[in-house]
Amino acid sequence: MxxxxxxxxxxxxxxxxxxxxxxxxxxxxxxxxxxxxxxxxxxxxxxxxxxxxxxxxxxxxxxxxxxxxxxxxxxxxxxxxxxxLQRAIGIAFASAVGGGxxxxxxxxxxxxxxxxxxxxxxxxxxxxxxxxxxxxxxxxxxxxxxxxxxxxxxxxxxxxxxxxxxxxxxxxQRRSYRAFVRQMYGYGRGRGEQTLIAGALKPITLAPSLLLIYALVVPLLGIPLLMLPLLAYFAIALLASLQGSLASKDAGVFPRLLLVYPTLHLVYGAGVIRGLLRPRYRGGKQTHWDVEVRRVKAFSD
Incomplete structure (x- = not known):
């Protein structure tokens, strides 16, 4: 450990x-x-x-x-x-575009x-x-x-x-792309559930969810002009990936960042929606789980 x-x-x-x-x-x-x-x-x-x-x-x-x-x-x-991949995830989390x-x-x-x-x-x-x-x-x-x-x-x-x-x-960071997807979905779902418990919504919380809905709906409308914001988003992700690769002097993270940035935003947005609509908790605050606590080092005085 x-x-x-x-x-x-x-x-x-x-x-x-x-x-x-x-x-x-x-x-x-x-x-x-x-x-x-x-x-x-x-x-x-x-x-x-x-x-x-x-x-x-x-x-x-x-x-x-x-x-x-x-x-x-x-x-x-x-x-x-x-x-x-792990370094790319870390770069994205630490960036203005990814971690915000x-x-x-x-x-x-x-x-x-x-x-x-x-x-x-x-x-x-x-x-x-x-x-x-x-x-x-x-x-x-x-x-x-x-x-x-x-x-x-x-x-x-x-x-x-x-x-x-x-x-x-x-x-x-997470070792596989699949684990990263689960992580971002869990982060988003937790934020949605926390929002319900707190009874206060921070507008920025919904930004990834709105991006996800927009990305899913706009292509179906068949209106090219409405695609411009989506293209601008991918251009920003491209520039952020290039900047992250150059700043870290690590060419190997560039193609991975191209995948990590959209995954971070869109999967997190899906998690927020799920947390708001179907929270995992039920009833009161306390739950019951089996927990073992071991004291591996104690005060010596």
């Missing part, structure tokens, strides 16, 4: 932190169970493939000296050792700052444990987007969120 290997090299005093692993099939439920079992003041959530820097706990702890701060996190970077307002989740940009859920990602995110538990943790009806829903609630109450670009982890 990559995360455990990285934790073995941390420079944070060994007797001041503990490590718990939550096993199960519903990540939001697993994380809540681990949070209840934890004994520290700060919860730090990592995925099992998140590769951390040795000083990451020290960097995160410094931000919590500000009593207004409820959550601290950093970006998830794509390793240079990933395959061309959430692209800083996937790149180092600027300095540490107060931020929003747009820049924070759960594979590299910490919370004050008392606030996390006081808000009943992550909404267990959601996966993904469970962290976004919680951070929205915290910010509405006046708490601050911090994005620190130097608090970065490395984490590989």
């Amino acid at each position: 990559h995360a455990l290997a990285g934790l073995a090299t941390t420079t944070y005093p060994a007797h001041l932190f503990e490590v718990l692993i939550a096993y199960g099939c519903q990540p939001s439920v697993q994380r809540n169970a681990a949070a209840r079992a934890a004994r520290g003041a700060i919860l730090y959530f990592l995925d099992d493939d998140s590769v951390v820097e040795p000083d990451f706990l020290e960097r995160a702890a410094c931000h919590y000296r500000d009593g207004r701060v409820a959550a601290v996190g950093g970006p998830s970077l794509t390793p240079a050792s990933d395959t061309p 307002g959430v692209r800083n989740r996937y790149r180092k940009s600027g300095s540490a700052r107060y931020s929003s859920d747009n820049e924070l990602i759960l594979c590299n995110l910490s919370f004050r444990r008392d606030l996390f538990l006081a808000h009943e943790g992550l909404d267990e009806r959601l996966y993904p987007n469970e962290e976004n829903e919680l951070m929205d609630r915290l910010q509405r109450e006046g708490h601050q969120l911090v994005h620190d670009p130097e608090l970065a982890v490395e984490r590989s």
Whole structure:
């Protein structure tokens, strides 16, 4: 497990932190169970493939000296050792055309700052444990987007969120195109479900869905003039693919980016529609799943 290997090299005093692993099939439920079992003041959530820097706990702890701060996190970077497809996915996520307002989740940009859920990602995110538990943790009806829903609630109450670009982890992208399609559909569906739970719609949420509907309907109308925006979209995707390939000095990602960009937008848009029309959750907030939490390292004092 990559995360455990990285934790073995941390420079944070060994007797001041503990490590718990939550096993199960519903990540939001697993994380809540681990949070209840934890004994520290700060919860730090990592995925099992998140590769951390040795000083990451020290960097995160410094931000919590500000009593207004409820959550601290950093970006998830794509390793240079990933395959061309994985690198293309990482480039798209980190670009204005692909990632848009959430692209800083996937790149180092600027300095540490107060931020929003747009820049924070759960594979590299910490919370004050008392606030996390006081808000009943992550909404267990959601996966993904469970962290976004919680951070929205915290910010509405006046708490601050911090994005620190130097608090970065490395984490590989999906290995196959099929897995990437499932990922984007799940991301979109989670956003649609989160929108229903929050009862507030961000207009940008619907942009990929409107693009999908437009791309499906306009060719059927047989009006060439209405095809111009669609052609403009593909021209933008072409230019973004070329720019991504040149900026990364990696010609191998260019043909893959040509596929990744439309997939990212259109499949995500389909997921949003599904999440809005047929959410997976039913009834109240809590669900029941089998979860096992193992404490692999405990406080030593």
